[in-house]
Amino acid sequence: MSEWKEYCFSDAIEICPTVSLKGTDSYSFVEMKDLSDGNRYCYPSIERKLSGGSRFQDRDTLFARITPCLENGKICQVIGLKNGVGFGSTEFLVFQGKKEITDNDFVFYLSRSEEVRSFAEQNFDGTSGRQRVPKSTFDNLAILLPPLPEQRAIAGVLSSLDDKIDLLRRQNKTLEGMAEALWRKMFVEEADPGWKKGKLGDEMDITMGQSPPGNTYNEENQGMLFFQGRAEFGFRFPEARLYCIEPKRFAKRCDTLVSVRAPVGDINMASEECCIGRGLAAVKHKKEFVSYTFYKIRSLRDDFDSFEQQGTVFGSIGKDDFNGIDTIIPDIKIGLFSHFLRYRQR
Secondary structure, eight states, X not given: OTTOEEEEHHHHEEESOOOOOOTTSEEEEEOGGGSOTTOSEEOOOEEEEOOSSEEEETTXXXXXXXXXXXXXXXXXXXXXXXXXXXXXXXTEEEEEEOTTXXXXXXXXHHHTSHHHHHHHXXXXXXXXXXXXXXXXXXXXXXXXXXXXXXXHHHHHHHHHHHHHHHHHHHHHHHHHHHHHHHHHIIIIITOOTTSXXXXXXXXXXXXXXXXXXXXXXXXXXXXEEEESSSTTOOSSXXXXXXXXXXXXXXXXXXXXXXXXXXXXXXXXXXXXXXEEOTXXXXXXXXXXXXXXXXXXXXXXXXXXXXXXXXXXXXXXXXXXXXXXXXXXXXXXTTHHHHHHHHHHOO
């Protein structure tokens, strides 16, 4: 690292660079929802006539500057732009490599580093509603950079690993879709007419999270594993990051974890007993059918979306709302087993 040099972040990286676009033309437009949590790339969803917003080129990094999007990992490299240029939401900053100093792909990985993300999260501006990271914040961040050839080599290795991860993620997504389709066929499309109608609370035990005092959190494995919200959610299980020495509410191993504050309805499964904060609820079948519970909650996407849209600033769902969701309840003694056996024999 003897050849690495220290730079101010905003001196080494173009932040919200100037991109020439004509006001009469249509361009690729990128919204915050196009940035998938944890994915390297994002793609434009629509085309629009030019208006206000951030501007960028293919392979620039879009960095969410608004809470809770930044905490949820919305940092992606944009590709697939019409004519290589586009514009988008004002709620992300654009990072671009600076000539002779930084490589564009390396900038993406740098922006996802714990050093940069933590610095941004510590400098949110605003006292109410959604807080934002000002562009000027990065005038105060010092970083060490390797020479350009080394940057490209580092980015190349990480890109290769990302490609392998992406392949596995797509395989997992295909298998998950198959499992979800099978569940829906068994318990929705071919539901037994004799199954009774009820409420989700008749079938599930729901524990709403409660946040312990902030000074009881730590990252040193002291106390119980803690999840405040869906920020650490992964493909199926959340990533361990925070711990708490004064836990208040708990989820058991294999409980379904549900985000109850914006965004409402994202789910994961607890890999071990843990403490949950106010951003989550733990759902458990009264007879402890783990996989059934997980896919049952996944099937309630439309119900969760209705609560997401009701909030003035943040969507949310309370325990009474949760318990009151309409549902069909299979016969426990016959329904679940007979459906499982029938599909196992196919």
